[in-house]
Amino acid sequence: MAALKGETAMAHDIAHGHIAVELPLWRRLLRFSTDHKDIGLQYMFTAWAMAAIGGFLAFLMRLQLGFPGKTFPFLGWLFPHGAEGGILKPEFYLALITMHGTFMVFFFQTAILTGGFGNFLIPLQIGARDMAFPFLNGLSYWVFLLSCLIMLASFFVEGGAAAAGWTAYPPLSALKDLIPGSGLGQTLWLLGMAVFIVSSLMGSLNYITTVLNLRTKGMTMFRLPFTVWGLFLAAILGLLTFPVLTAGAILLLCDRHLGTSFYLPTLHVAGRLIGREGGNPLLWQHFFWFLGHPEVYILALPALGFVGDILACFARKPFFAYRLAVFGALGLAFLSCIVWAHHQFVSGMNPYLALPFSLLTVLVSVPFATILLCLAGTLWGGSFRFTTPMLFALGFLSLVTIGGFGGLSLGVAANDLHLHDTYYVVGHFHTIMASSVLFAIYAATYFWFPKMFGRMMNERLGKWHFWLSLLGVYAVFIPMHWLGLTGMPRRYYAFTEVEFLKPFLPLNTFISVAAFILIAAQLLFVVNFFWSLWRGEKAGDNPWRATTLEWQTSSPPPHGNWGAELPTVYRWAYDYSVPNAPTDFIPQTVPPTTAASRE
Amino acid sequence: MRGFGKRRKGSAILLSVLLLLIAVAVIAGTFWWVRHHLPARIADTAYEVDGIILFVLSVAAIFLLLSHLYLALTLLRFRSNPKAAFVGVTRRSWFPVLAIVALLLAFDLMFDHESNKVWGKVFFRIPSDAFVVEITGEQFAWSIRYPGKDGKLGRSDVRLISDDNPLGLDKNDPASKDDIVLPAGQGELHLPLNRPVLFLIRSKDTLHSFFIPFARLKMDAVPGMTTRLWFVPTKPGRYEFTCAELCGLGHYRMRGDLVVEPMEKVQEWLRQQPTFGETVP
Numbered sequence: 001m002a003a004l005k006g007e008t009a010m011a012h013d014i015a016h017g018h019i020a021v022e023l024p025l026w027r028r029l030l031r032f033s034t035d036h037k038d039i040g041l042q043y044m045f046t047a048w049a050m051a052a053i054g055g056f057l058a059f060l061m062r063l064q065l066g067f068p069g070k071t072f073p074f075l076g077w078l079f080p081h082g083a084e085g086g087i088l089k090p091e092f093y094l095a096l097i098t099m100h101g102t103f104m105v106f107f108f109q110t111a112i113l114t115g116g117f118g119n120f121l122i123p124l125q126i127g128a129r130d131m132a133f134p135f136l137n138g139l140s141y142w143v144f145l146l147s148c149l150i151m152l153a154s155f156f157v158e159g160g161a162a163a164a165g166w167t168a169y170p171p172l173s174a175l176k177d178l179i180p181g182s183g184l185g186q187t188l189w190l191l192g193m194a195v196f197i198v199s200s201l202m203g204s205l206n207y208i209t210t211v212l213n214l215r216t217k218g219m220t221m222f223r224l225p226f227t228v229w230g231l232f233l234a235a236i237l238g239l240l241t242f243p244v245l246t247a248g249a250i251l252l253l254c255d256r257h258l259g260t261s262f263y264l265p266t267l268h269v270a271g272r273l274i275g276r277e278g279g280n281p282l283l284w285q286h287f288f289w290f291l292g293h294p295e296v297y298i299l300a301l302p303a304l305g306f307v308g309d310i311l312a313c314f315a316r317k318p319f320f321a322y323r324l325a326v327f328g329a330l331g332l333a334f335l336s337c338i339v340w341a342h343h344q345f346v347s348g349m350n351p352y353l354a355l356p357f358s359l360l361t362v363l364v365s366v367p368f369a370t371i372l373l374c375l376a377g378t379l380w381g382g383s384f385r386f387t388t389p390m391l392f393a394l395g396f397l398s399l400v401t402i403g404g405f406g407g408l409s410l411g412v413a414a415n416d417l418h419l420h421d422t423y424y425v426v427g428h429f430h431t432i433m434a435s436s437v438l439f440a441i442y443a444a445t446y447f448w449f450p451k452m453f454g455r456m457m458n459e460r461l462g463k464w465h466f467w468l469s470l471l472g473v474y475a476v477f478i479p480m481h482w483l484g485l486t487g488m489p490r491r492y493y494a495f496t497e498v499e500f501l502k503p504f505l506p507l508n509t510f511i512s513v514a515a516f517i518l519i520a521a522q523l524l525f526v527v528n529f530f531w532s533l534w535r536g537e538k539a540g541d542n543p544w545r546a547t548t549l550e551w552q553t554s555s556p557p558p559h560g561n562w563g564a565e566l567p568t569v570y571r572w573a574y575d576y577s578v579p580n581a582p583t584d585f586i587p588q589t590v591p592p593t594t595a596a597s598r599e
Numbered sequence: 600m601r602g603f604g605k606r607r608k609g610s611a612i613l614l615s616v617l618l619l620l621i622a623v624a625v626i627a628g629t630f631w632w633v634r635h636h637l638p639a640r641i642a643d644t645a646y647e648v649d650g651i652i653l654f655v656l657s658v659a660a661i662f663l664l665l666s667h668l669y670l671a672l673t674l675l676r677f678r679s680n681p682k683a684a685f686v687g688v689t690r691r692s693w694f695p696v697l698a699i700v701a702l703l704l705a706f707d708l709m710f711d712h713e714s715n716k717v718w719g720k721v722f723f724r725i726p727s728d729a730f731v732v733e734i735t736g737e738q739f740a741w742s743i744r745y746p747g748k749d750g751k752l753g754r755s756d757v758r759l760i761s762d763d764n765p766l767g768l769d770k771n772d773p774a775s776k777d778d779i780v781l782p783a784g785q786g787e788l789h790l791p792l793n794r795p796v797l798f799l800i801r802s803k804d805t806l807h808s809f810f811i812p813f814a815r816l817k818m819d820a821v822p823g824m825t826t827r828l829w830f831v832p833t834k835p836g837r838y839e840f841t842c843a844e845l846c847g848l849g850h851y852r853m854r855g856d857l858v859v860e861p862m863e864k865v866q867e868w869l870r871q872q873p874t875f876g877e878t879v880p
Contacts, residue, residue, distance in 0.1 A: 090848040265823025320687030348821040351722035362707035373696040381684035386610035405659035412714035418815035482632040487812030497852035577683040
């Protein structure tokens with residue numbers, strides 16, 4: 001009921017013009033705001049900054065892998081410790097792969113999807129004035145920013161940033177005798193993750209409560225846009241699985257600093273006995289992947305949501321078999337929680353465990369294919385508008401199909417005897433997770449930019465960005481699958497020491513060059529974003545002629561989102577091209593008088 | 600927004616063509632690669648694992664081609680459709696989706712069944728007469744131990760490791776006297792042709808993974824545990840094995856040489872190696 005009181009108070013303020021002055025963007029980004037739109041933008045700008053850093057780390061990695069042993073004087077100048085004399089050191093290289101993975105998975109994709117778009121879109125799409133707990137929401141962002149700073153600081157401590165991989169498997173991540181990055185750098189990594197999870201939990205609680213309690217009149221669960229379903233299920237997954245990693249991280253900190261033996265058996269490291277007893281490194285792997293696998297769906301579900309809504313809008317067609325897609329999303333969320341050990345088939349866990357986990361893993365393709373087929377069905381018979389967001393959404397469909405079918409090879413246990421921890425895995429998750437989710441994020445950014453800032457992004461630049469990115473991701477990540485089939489292990493500093501890998505240097509050089517072009521193409525987006533922010537064509541309230549609630553208020557929406565009255569919802573979110581209707585879209589707020597409506 | 604209603608047929612045609620080209624290039628490239636660039640197959644398991652990988656990739660290729668054909672043809676066919684069809688809003692639209700999903704599910708179960716056959720062989724049907732070799736990972740090389748004449752590996756303990764006893768063998772265990780220890784990076788792994796070989800895989804310091812790409816097999820080496828893997832080498836020659844689990848700065852150079860030769864030659868080579876009893880009195 002507290003939320004309802006807030007609603008009355010806010011409606012009062014709006015009616016009396018108490019909140020009339022809109023702040024300039026920089027002030028909205030830099031203050032402790034409780035407005036979900038400000039917080040969403042704060043998350044978004046921070047996450048993009050982390051993505052830029054993560055991309056730069058990828059550039060350095062590909063420089064090393066494509067041109068091993070070559071001297072690049074600028075590296076020595078930039079990193080006097082990590083790349084003395086212009087060649088990356090192995091310790092710096094391993095810190096790069098660790099931090100690249102951590103930044104991209106958690107601090108970019110998770111943060112921008114749930115924190116950025118989740119914050120901005122949920123209240124607008126369900127017809128609420130704000131989140132259920134606005135203060136908690138604001139706090140969530142600043143805690144997130146703190147976790148970013150902790151992670152970034154770890155590059156500057158003795159021993160460098162964490163270097164045990166983004167999965168931080170002990171014993172490597174537990175003892176600095178094993179690798180220099182497992183000194184203070186790893187401590188900061190674990191603390192950074194714990195703080196990040198705290199922020200993520202505050203967000204998840206908020207999104208779940210808001211979706212359940214603050215939907216406006218008439219907005220039933222089955223009238224929610226698919227985007228909200230995706231964000232809602234992602235929040236539930238985050239709430240259930242992230243705490244397990246927190247617990248795991250605390251135990252690892254105990255092993256590192258208090259001499260406990262949760263993960264460490266008796267070891268003999270570099271001529272010295274480490275007298276721990278009885279711990280098992282596999283325990284961490286279970287903790288990590290219990291979050292780590294649902295994490296993939298924390299990213300995939302919102303991405304599927306965005307793409308579903310964008311395809312319907314630009315095909316001017318109802319979402320195909322919408323309810324079935326929602327059931328698919330529920331199934332996907334459930335299954336994603338019980339497949340984690342497929343990351344551990346050859347980890348030394350009891351091989352009998354592989355039997356259920358292998359079966360459950362291939363079963364994921366059932367709800368996943370269901371959703372994708374609903375998305376594909378939405379296209380049939382459409383009247384297409386090939387805008388930039390539509391192109392990225394279509395690119396997403398291609399990537400997610402190729403990535404998904406590539407992943408089938410990894411799902412069955414026997415194949416992992418060969419493919420586990422090779423570049424096949426790297427190629428696979430970069431196709432399905434990195435690239436397809438990135439495409440969905442781009443689609444969503446081009447799509448909702450007018451709502452966020454009241455201006456359109458440039459279409460010409462956007463299209464060039466799309467074509468180059470589409471060709472780029474395939475040129476980079478498909479050859480990685482091939483190298484993995486050959487058995488090229490991942491997390492190698494160079495492929496020059498193992499005889500059977502030596503002939504593949506030219507392909508590695510090709511991947512690197514393609515990656516440089518791909519990274520350069522992203523600059524088009526940066527230019528477009530900032531140019532459009534100030535110089536973009538003015539957008540009306542509903543430039544895409546879309547049905548959902550956020551397009552029925554002004555661009556950008558005012559504080560409180562709606563006028564004195566909350567909107568009332570009379571129909572589902574996909575009344576596009578309804579027969580005999582005067583326009584090819586009927587907003588959710590239009591009462592069912594003239595046109596036929598569903599539900 | 601200006602131009603929102605404008606058809607952009609150019610984009611439709613370009614995207615359709617690109618999507619088809621991508622699908623064909625991915626499929627053709629993958630099968631060409633599998634044919635020309637896989638490591639030699641030197642074991643029964645290499646054929647079996649490759650078989651499943653190829654089975655899954657082939658089915659995936661068909662689905663992938665069909666999905667991209669659908670995408671491309673839909674974009675082309677409806678590229679200048681003036682009004683979209685109001686379809687897909689009734690329960691009837693569920694059926695085509697569920698039918699395709701059921702087909703996919705059938706393939707899933709076939710994959711799983713095929714996989715379990717190989718998995719079961721590798722982990723649940725270890726021959727009792729296998730030729731046993733112990734392999735121990737440490738930063739950044741592999742140690743090898745053969746059981747010697749008695750066919751039994753002596754007891755070992757991390758706490759007994761010293762400079763002249765790198766694997767921590769128990770001197771008081773009679774079974775360890777005739778063990779043959781090749782310390783980290785100082786020996787080749789010799790395996791008998793056409794005989795099942797069982798590896799007992801261990802680690803001294805951190806996670807490693809014993810990976811023989813030529814046999815399409817790997818298994819993590821976990822400190823505090825012994826993991827197992829077996830196969831039958833079927834092709835004589837010199838090959839390599841590597842580490843496939845991040846283990847530290849020298850991970851990328853943690854490799855070993857592997858020789859497959861007839862049993863007599865392995866025995867002869869073993870007789871030339873000093874036993875543990877001879878090196879540590």
